[in-house]
Amino acid sequence: MSSLLEVANVSKRFQMGGILGRQEVRAVDEVSFGIAADKPEIFTIIGESGSGKTTLARMILGLERPSEGNILFRGEPVHHERRADRLKFMANVQPVFQNPFEAFNPLKRVDRYLQSTARRFLATRDKAAIEAAMDGALQKVGLSLAEIAGRFPHELSGGQLQRVAIARALIPNPPLLIADEPVSMVDASLRMAIVNLLKSLRDDLGVSVIYITHDLATAYYISDRLIIMQKGRVVEMGPARTVLDQPEHPYSQLLKASVLSADDAGAGRLAPAGDLLALSNERLGRADASRLEERGDGRRVRVYEAG
C-alpha cells in the first residue's frame, strides 16, 4: 500500500512570552496518521477550539515546521526551501479556508483568483488554456466560468463563493485537499451542499480530503476515518462510524453528549456536561502517562496509567 500522506509523531510547541514568564504551548502533541494513495477518503480532524487542528493543517501544508516528527507526502518531506519545489508540492496539496468572504478581496473579481492560480500552476499565459482550466474546475463544483465571470465577491452567495474557493483549489488537480472548517461560515442550508460536494470530489474525482471541523453531524455524515483531538493530543481515532456510534474516550463521549444537548458545537462552544468534563480534565492532568491503545474494531483510544 503506497502512501499519499504520512504524519509521524508530529508535535508543535509554541513559546509564549508573558509578564509571568515564558510559557510553552503544545499545540500539537505526537500526532500520527496516514492516508493511502490508492484509496481516496475523507479523513476528519475533529476537536474543540484550540485543540490544534489548524496548526496540524498548517504543518501538513508545509506552512509551519513541526517541532518534532515528520510529515511526508508521497514519501517526501512537505517542507521545501526552493520555490519551484514548493510550487510542485502545492499543486498536490491544496488548502480550502474557512471564510470565503475573507479569502477573497472584495474589490477583486473572483475570476481573477482562478486566473492567477491557473496561470501559476499551468505555467502558461495561453488564454484559451487558462479559461479551459478555470471552467473545468468550476464545473467540478457545479458552477461555470460564464456564471461567475466578472463578478465581485459580494455578488455571489456564501455557498457559491465557497464553491469558487474549492474550484480554485482544484485547478492543479490535487490528490489531497485540506479543508479547514469549510462549512463553519456558511449557513445550515448551504452546509450540506458543500459537504456533499466534498463527498463527490472523493467519489467522482478520487480526491482525498482532510476535513477539519467542530461539527460532529457533518463529520459523521462524510468521514471515512477521523481523529478526535483534545489539547493537541489524539484521544481517539478510527473508522468514523465506529468511533462516533460508540465513543470510548471520555472526551469523545463529551463531544457527542454536547452535540445532543446543544446545537452550538458547530461554533466550538461545548455545553459543559459536568461529570464527563471533570473526568476528562482529571485525566488530562496526567496526560504524560498515557498511550493510544488498539482495539479490535480498528479504533485506537488513549488510555491512562493508574497512579
Ligand SMILES: Nc1ncnc2c1ncn2[C@@H]1O[C@H](COP(=O)(O)OP(=O)(O)OP(=O)(O)O)[C@@H](O)[C@H]1O
Ligand atoms: N503562532 C502561534 N503562536 C502561539 N500559539 C499558537 C500559535 N498558533 C496556534 N497557537 C496555539 O496553539 C493552540 C492550537 O491552536 P489551533 O489554531 O491549532 O487550534 P484549532 O483547533 O484550529 O482551534 P479553532 O477551532 O479555534 O480554529 C492554541 O492554544 C493556540 O493558541
Ligand SMILES: [Mg+2]
Ligand atoms: Mg482552527
